[in-house]
Amino acid sequence: MLKKFILLLILLILSIALALCVGAVNIFACDKDTLYTILTTIRLPRVLGAALCGAALATGGTILQCVTQNHLSAPSVIGINSGAGFAVILTLCFIPSLWMLLPVAAFLGAILSCALIMGIAFGTGKKTGGSIIILCGVAVSSMLSAGISFLSLRYPDVLSSYTAFSVGGFSGTGWRELLIPCIIIHIALIVLQAISPKLNLLCLGDEMASTLGVNVRSIRITALICTSALCACAVSFAGLLGFVGLIVPHIVRRMAGNDIRYNIPLSYTAGAVLCVLSDLLGRTLFTPTELPCGIIMAFIGAPFFLYLLIARRYKGDRM
Amino acid sequence: MIECKNLSVKGILRDISFKANAAEITVIIGKNGSGKTTLLRCLSNAVGYKGEVFINNKEVKCYGKNELSRLIALMPQSLPLPDVSLRRLVGFGRAPYTGFSGRLSLEDNKIIDSAIQAVGLGNIADRSITLLSGGERRLAYFAMLLCQSTPVIICDEPTANLDTEHQKAILSLLCKQRELGKTVICVLHDINQTVEIADRILLIDSGTLSFYGTELYDLPVSHFGLTEYDCNGKKLYL
Incomplete structure (x- = not known):
């Protein structure tokens, strides 16, 4: 496990380095001041934001799939995206003048x-x-999605801004947007890592987990609050990124099995690598036009996910 | 030792009192839906009840979750199918002892190995639970039960859906636990198996205790619609 984690960590460092070096401007042809400005104010916060968002969503997906014991669970299941x-x-x-508070609104909507x-x-x-939990999530998400559709029909002017989100x-991620989410995400990760031995026992069903000393209800609530x-936090600065929370837990399970103690750090690094590389591709594939990371991730993620499904069926394993 | 006094669960169990001693196998029998599983779940404080359940002379509700998991090991009727190796599943039985980190010590690993050997699955210890047969899976869960190292073992229909060989293996493991001085309580449907291993028998009928005793021949065999045969001096119920 440690070897795999170190391998992913090296991959993350390399992809961050690559993402810092490659972009619309050739940094090797810039003078020192421009290079410093580009790296510290544009590329570094953007790349670290991508890594942070990928790590948070992937770990969230891993925990959700464990808590609900359903491999199709993803952050959207608990209403993150629709909220x-x-x-x-x-x-x-209703308050378009406060557009700069959109990250705060997104955070509050997701939490509520x-x-x-x-x-x-x-x-x-x-x-x-x-x-x-899944059924309640589906019902509430459907209701909120209907609300989104209604508002977008009634106020067509806001549609383009909403689509970007x-x-x-x-794009445009700065240090200010990252600071608070970064702190909250890492506190939640520490709590999740601490309860991970108990989370492992949920795969035995509530009754057996309970006879092994787990307070199933409180563990489930704690895990869901952290997730x-x-x-x-991730959607507050990155918008509604799909797929990373669904696909990374599957990749990690294939790499290291079903042990949540190991899956949390592995999801963290694998999710970060996936997001950094997707964002890098989005920035560079069709320069000067930039594709949002979410589109790239769906383009790469969906076929890769299908490949995993087919490969596992051939192996005779369960998903 | 477990003692129940006037145990009732609304609409399911009424006024059940019995004692299950250490170094004895107490078998609970009764028709489907009579409340046997609910009774077992009361013993492990998994459902709310009226009355009193004592383990080692202390009310079961007074034990903390972790403390109780070091006293009672329970094998439910239907077994989950997690995608983990047999060894890891058996290792889950050490969860009450591993503390905050969940890390298994050398001693834990020794206990796991000996439990796997005890149920005779040493040759497939690294195989996924999903690839095991029904009998092997039940034996794997039994090994997990052994790993919990508890003085009380509770099994809900441990021989259900198993072939004769695996049924015998499970029953012999239960008898071994009795020899080790543990309190064994299990639900069985086969009256021949009951006669074979039981030291005490509880017959639950529509939520009430209609028979409790050690005299096996006092059992109201007609209750099950069975016929008693004498086969070379041994009672057989068909």
């Missing part, structure tokens, strides 16, 4: 929709299994 999207479009429609889903799911009874990307914080 953030609804809050952003609401802000764009998660809280609503968890409130309903855990309010349904003492025993809240993964399927109840909904595709997800890192909400992770994903809400």
Whole structure:
């Protein structure tokens, strides 16, 4: 496991270095001041933002798939995307002058929709299994998506701004947007790593996990709160990035099996590598036009995900 | 030792009182839906109940989660199918002892190895649980139970859906645990197996205790619609 983690870490460092060096401007032909400005104010925050977002969403996906015991779970399942999207479009429609507060709106929307889903799911009874969380998530997300569609039809002017947010990307990411999410994400990760031995036992079902000393309900709530914080922070500065939270947990499981203790650090690094490289491709493939990272990730991620599915079927494994 | 006093669960169990001693196998029998599984779950404090359940003379509700997991090991009727190796599954049984880090010590690994050997699955220890047969899977879960190193072992229909060979293996493992001085409580449907291993028998009928005793021949065999045969001096129920 350690070897794989070190390998991913080296890959992350290399991809960050590559992402810093390659871009619209050839930094090797710049003078020192320009180079410094480009690196510290544009490329470094952007690349680190991509890494942070990928790490947060991938780890969030890994935890969600463990907590719900469903390999199709992703941050969108607990209403992250629809909640953030609804809050952003609401802000764009009714207080467009406060557009600079869109990250805050996205964060609050994501957190509130998660809280609503968890409130309903855990309010349904003492025993809240993964399927109840998923069903509540689907219902609340559908409702919020309907709200987004309604607002975008009623206020067509905001559609272009909303589309930029909904595709997800890192253009214009600065140090200011990263500081608070970075702190929250790493606190949540520490908590998740601490409870990971208990999370591992959830694969035995609630009853067996409970007889092995796990307080299933409190572990599940703690994990979901941390995951909400992770994903809400990521969408606050990166928009609605799909796929990374779904695909990375599958890649990591193939690499290291089902041990959440190891899957958390591996998801962190693998998610970061994927996002940094996707963003790099988006910036460089069709220069001077820039493709948002979300589009690149879907283009690469979807076929790769299908490949994983087919490869596992041939091997006779379960997903 | 487990003692139940006037145990009731609304709509399922009524006024059940019994004792299950150490170094004895207590077998719970009864029709489907009579409340056997609920009774087992009360013993491990997994469902709310009225009355009292004592383990080692202390009310089960007074134990913390982790403390209780060091006292009672439970094998449920339906076994989950996680995508982990047999060895790792058995290692989950050490969870109550591994503390904050979840890291297995050398001693834990020794206990895991000996549990896997005890159930006779040493040759497939690294195989995924998903690739095991039903019988092997149940034996794997039994090894996990052994790893928990608890004085009380509770099994809900441990021989269900198994062939004769695996049924015998499970029953012999239960008997070994009795010899080690553990309190063994299990639900069985086969009356021949019950007669073979039980020291005490509880018959639950529609949520009430209709028979509790050690005299196996006092069992109301007609309750099961069975016929008693004498086969070379041994009672057989068909």
